[in-house]
Amino acid sequence: MIKAGINGFGTIGRRVATALSLQDDIQVIGIAKNSPDYVSKIASTRFNLYVPDAEKLVEFEKAGLKPKGTFEDLMRDSDIIIDCTPEGMGKQNLGKYKKGNVSAIFQGGEEKEVAEASFNSYANFDESIGKKFVRVVSCNTTGLARTLSPLASMFGIERIDATLIRRATDQNDSRKGPINAVEPSLKIPSHHAEDLRTVMGPVEVDTIAIKVPTTLMHVHVVQAVLKKNAEKKDILDAWENRRRIMLVSGKDGRSSTAQLMDMARELGRDRSDLYEIPVWKESITVTGNKVRYIQAVHQESDVIPENVDAVRAMLKMNSSRDSIEKTDRSLGIKGTVV
């Protein structure tokens, strides 16, 4: 049984903790939290809490919580730490992990240099086998890699162009904007292009990111030029056995991210999450070797299966095929069933 600790319990950390606790080969030792807020209080009913230092122990105890120990204790008792701290903090934590001689997974907010490899289950699982420090790429890059890498395997890809219509902030955030403006990222290509190459290799790719006032999901408009001609059914074939890609249709009512998130609630998913990347069937358009499609990304949860798989890759627990299957089964990811 592999022992895992979670550092940080925001959008990603809390979901990683739940997902890992559902695995039969991974034990969650506990989570590191900085403040005794409502999230700590709820989390304490399911997970051991760890705090940065002795001073924080007192603060948590005053709030009626009983941390199991400090972050040093969590590192000592864990084989691997999943670092889910805010963007840029992972880099600062790397020294601690090295000193504590513990493996660590970082999230996509970190620069690629923080880790020995960047990770996506479909694109490059094997590159992380046996590695001590791995970075799971961001929600947007994960979404792109998930639908594009099966196309790369089957047809080869010459060039990718993607426009990312990004959600402004997550649902539990009431401070960030924009609330009524469309905000283009003026750096072209956006960082996603470079990030996609960290998992898909040296492909020609251009990305443009535009922030819009919504909290539900990102939407990607993707165009890929393949190395050979294809037809729509070939694209569907390439995605058919990939359970983490979900083909949806506007015809049965799923015409926007509002209904996709509603579907996740109806599916009874933990936290109403949608781990899969939904692709609108009607949008898949193939002309010669050019494929276009529109997909959505539930930014809070699409990287969660990848975090679970990354643990198994790094600690040489399973092949990519077996790990993906175990992860999908535990999270209820069944492919395009609805």
Next chain:
Amino acid sequence: MIKAGINGFGTIGRRVATALSLQDDIQVIGIAKNSPDYVSKIASTRFNLYVPDAEKLVEFEKAGLKPKGTFEDLMRDSDIIIDCTPEGMGKQNLGKYKKGNVSAIFQGGEEKEVAEASFNSYANFDESIGKKFVRVVSCNTTGLARTLSPLASMFGIERIDATLIRRATDQNDSRKGPINAVEPSLKIPSHHAEDLRTVMGPVEVDTIAIKVPTTLMHVHVVQAVLKKNAEKKDILDAWENRRRIMLVSGKDGRSSTAQLMDMARELGRDRSDLYEIPVWKESITVTGNKVRYIQAVHQESDVIPENVDAVRAMLKMNSSRDSIEKTDRSLGIKGTVV
């Protein structure tokens, strides 16, 4: 075992179906649906589907679904129908229920005249005992009745003034607005005042409703003039044993509806719902006999416990106390525990 059928499977119907299926004294016979959309497809894995007529049977079968029968069959096999059809349709359905000799619960979108009694568990459970047609008041009225009726019992209420800051639409809707405007209801008082009297009796009440661009929750600013002086701790005492009222605090991070909905997700609630009415502790302000406070209402789910209790009242299954306790236990409503 009481047999219940659900007519309509929108925001309320789907939640009523799930909640009733969790009761050990109620069996869900099935749900009536009009179109074979994604909601029907997901629902069909848990519930028997019924359709309006033979023509619809064919349409559903073409979409790969196998309805159990028509609405006539559902009525015949049920002791009670919970009508969760869109606003105004309940009135049209009343004739069918009378003809089918089946009890029915209507939702708050209907006029009070559709039923023999209007219902709120804390305010007037007993008035619906043995009734054949009952209306559960709307989400906003339920929210007001839930926090005000314990104050009415304990202190008496001379007058209520409430400003309802209403969500624009539900999360799964991508058609309605406003998306960037504040839209006051120009009828003063809004219909909620009259509606509140249907469950609290002839109290002096004035309500003003303002629609704002959000999908998460309503927020109410409430002022009640009591029949005697009180202190803040007396108000807290009046609410203490009412599990469906949840005292929350901005101090531990729950400062807006965004965090309240996040809390519901962390609590692992079905569909990430929040059945309780959260009241911000800091906002409770008492001056002499005047009480002010701010509360929030998860419009999609706060009436769900009431629908379950209404079944038990109408069919004389339990006392209000026992029904409320059974319902709360089944839905994980524990009072102010976080």
